[in-house]
Amino acid sequence: MSRNHSDRRRNRKYSGSDDDSAETRFSIPPREAEKAKEERYRRERNRENERRDRKRSVDDGHRDREAKDKHRDYDRGRRGSPTSRDRRRHEENRRDRDSEKDRGHRKDRRTADSPPKSKKGRGESPKHSSEKGQLFDRVLNLKVKEQDSKVLEIEDVEMSPTPLLEEVEIKTFTLDYDFGPARPPNSLPPVYESLEPEPESASKPVSTEKHPDVEDGEIDDISFDKSADNLKEAEPNSTLDQEALSDEDEKFAATPEPDELELMSEEDKHFHKDAMEKRAEERNREIIAALPTYYPGLYGCQPISEYKILNTIAEGTYGEVFRGQNKRTDEIVALKRFKLEKEKEGFPITALREINMLLKAGSHENVVNVKEILVGSSNNDIFMAMEFIEHDLKSLMDKMRNRYEKFKTGQQKTLMLQLLSGMKHLHDNWILHRDLKTSNLLFSHSGVLKIADFGLAREFGDRRQKLTPLVVTLWYRSPELLLEPLTYSTHVDMWSIGCIMGEIISMEPMFPGKNEPNQVDLIFRAIGTPDESTWPGLKDLAIWRNVSFEKYPSGALIQKYVGGHCVNKIGFNLLNGLLALNPTNRLTADEALNHSWFQDHPLPVPRSQLPKYPAKSELNAAVPRKSRKEQLEESLKGLDPKKAEFLRKLNVRPDQLTSSGFHLKF
Numbered sequence: 001m002s003r004n005h006s007d008r009r010r011n012r013k014y015s016g017s018d019d020d021s022a023e024t025r026f027s028i029p030p031r032e033a034e035k036a037k038e039e040r041y042r043r044e045r046n047r048e049n050e051r052r053d054r055k056r057s058v059d060d061g062h063r064d065r066e067a068k069d070k071h072r073d074y075d076r077g078r079r080g081s082p083t084s085r086d087r088r089r090h091e092e093n094r095r096d097r098d099s100e101k102d103r104g105h106r107k108d109r110r111t112a113d114s115p116p117k118s119k120k121g122r123g124e125s126p127k128h129s130s131e132k133g134q135l136f137d138r139v140l141n142l143k144v145k146e147q148d149s150k151v152l153e154i155e156d157v158e159m160s161p162t163p164l165l166e167e168v169e170i171k172t173f174t175l176d177y178d179f180g181p182a183r184p185p186n187s188l189p190p191v192y193e194s195l196e197p198e199p200e201s202a203s204k205p206v207s208t209e210k211h212p213d214v215e216d217g218e219i220d221d222i223s224f225d226k227s228a229d230n231l232k233e234a235e236p237n238s239t240l241d242q243e244a245l246s247d248e249d250e251k252f253a254a255t256p257e258p259d260e261l262e263l264m265s266e267e268d269k270h271f272h273k274d275a276m277e278k279r280a281e282e283r284n285r286e287i288i289a290a291l292p293t294y295y296p297g298l299y300g301c302q303p304i305s306e307y308k309i310l311n312t313i314a315e316g317t318y319g320e321v322f323r324g325q326n327k328r329t330d331e332i333v334a335l336k337r338f339k340l341e342k343e344k345e346g347f348p349i350t351a352l353r354e355i356n357m358l359l360k361a362g363s364h365e366n367v368v369n370v371k372e373i374l375v376g377s378s379n380n381d382i383f384m385a386m387e388f389i390e391h392d393l394k395s396l397m398d399k400m401r402n403r404y405e406k407f408k409t410g411q412q413k414t415l416m417l418q419l420l421s422g423m424k425h426l427h428d429n430w431i432l433h434r435d436l437k438t439s440n441l442l443f444s445h446s447g448v449l450k451i452a453d454f455g456l457a458r459e460f461g462d463r464r465q466k467l468t469p470l471v472v473t474l475w476y477r478s479p480e481l482l483l484e485p486l487t488y489s490t491h492v493d494m495w496s497i498g499c500i501m502g503e504i505i506s507m508e509p510m511f512p513g514k515n516e517p518n519q520v521d522l523i524f525r526a527i528g529t530p531d532e533s534t535w536p537g538l539k540d541l542a543i544w545r546n547v548s549f550e551k552y553p554s555g556a557l558i559q560k561y562v563g564g565h566c567v568n569k570i571g572f573n574l575l576n577g578l579l580a581l582n583p584t585n586r587l588t589a590d591e592a593l594n595h596s597w598f599q600d601h602p603l604p605v606p607r608s609q610l611p612k613y614p615a616k617s618e619l620n621a622a623v624p625r626k627s628r629k630e631q632l633e634e635s636l637k638g639l640d641p642k643k644a645e646f647l648r649k650l651n652v653r654p655d656q657l658t659s660s661g662f663h664l665k666f
Ligand SMILES: Nc1ncnc2c1ncn2[C@@H]1O[C@H](COP(=O)(O)OP(=O)(O)OP(=O)(O)O)[C@@H](O)[C@H]1O
Pocket: 313, 314, 315, 316, 317, 318, 319, 320, 321, 334, 336, 368, 386, 387, 388, 389, 390, 391, 392, 439, 440, 442, 452, 453, 454, 455
């Protein structure tokens, strides 16, 4: 057996294709061999061309007939018809005949000008030399025939002159930025087109409206505000009240130049200013509404230079988050820059997942919405533009804690309803978040809560899957993840929601463990240590099997929350349902949303009654990053002009010079 095997290997080693037999390799001088090879290749190519020509003429004839039948648009479907099958069979038979002939020729040639053909490729191994060899040959030929007919089918589609339906709709567009593709032609609303500079527009009045977050001179290059009157001519807006519009148009047309405006009476000034401001506002809204839906796959990514970075909001594990402003629309957004510096194997999967999950789920009111993906100056700079939300729940609660404030029961309910509603949307769309915590819940000035940070999110199937063990920040990690960190499902998110509910009620984290054993201990201490009767299957969990835990009675949690008057019994019932140790007993998002606590008094408050604080991200005003050149110029101030000039030429700051141990001689 092993001998046969090694024989076979040896045969393989010393055999080869037509051109590679040992004899050929050793007896024909290299140039001769090269020539012979070329000759063979040329003959093969001719044969292939002939075959193709024959096929084309068959196809053409066939298509002509089909055109008469007026079924051209469904060329693809034609392949399944009996006519087509007949044609293919006919073609195959013809090719068989050809290949028979070819083989004959080849045989002749072989005897004439080359050593006997070796076994590989034609099945002529020493073992298959006689009858067996022929059988093997026939089987191989059959396989070749099968493959050829597939190729024929593919070519059939490729060579079809009939435009395929999908192809008609595919648009192509070219690059015209330094990086990132241009917008496809006609993708912008007509108003954009009207922004081409027109001679008379230059003298028309300019809207002075600026976003409150922007400092003087920051948005000089934003064209929409400046040419609001241009927009007017673009297209009548059906959504605006036409009567009010023409009234306003009159006012607007009569508006004098800005310097004349200064000389007017307060009343006239006010009259014109209002009209102009209103117009600019309406036009901005109109433009934003008319922006095309963003399909990154189709439109590609715009460059980050489309945005102005206003300030840094936070630096997380997977990236930095900035507050930015769209230069075209003035819209304020959050820009998350993915950390790619350490990536050696392409774009990180976490970033891909985050983008993918958010594009899939971001249409819900309680899930942060992605606007677009942007590229920076290098491939290592990828940004995600999201709607900007002023707070995250953690920093909001920190602020409240510092002031000894708490959420009222109605407020707690409004927050929980929003959180559960976003969660239900994710789970309904087969998305596990896997990192729910207060810092990943954003909270807007208008009282809307949004689930954010999908860096660990992933899709799940209907069966329990093996997933990454290290997910969910420790304090919000469920007991099943702590005890058997491989198989889990939506329940892990519901546990985190339970922890968040407890935190919203008591204003402090429920289980602030220092490490994993301590985390399990804190949970069991509050809820009671489970056993096989309360959690069947517990004994099979890896950590439970190997570690013996302290036996705590249940009751501490109810004592803290109900006894401490943090929540009533109905509310506690919901909390307890979310914090069921056995995941199969834990409430789902849907069940929690329908819990009677939300119908109990006091009822959930309107969002407008949720707390409002100035956001840190807005206060810590944008120290826009200075360019390298600006930094250099600043550092050269007050330096001897000769030295300054020298350093300017080198593009080196004085501190960089000293830190690297160099000294100027002059
Ligand atoms: N859309 C947004 N609007 C405003 N602020 C945001 C937005 N998205 C994120 N942030 C802020 O940035 C912080 C970090 O964002 P995010 O959690 O997405 O980054 P991360 O690197 O994944 O962080 P983590 O270390 O929590 O995993 C958030 O806690 C929040 O304060």
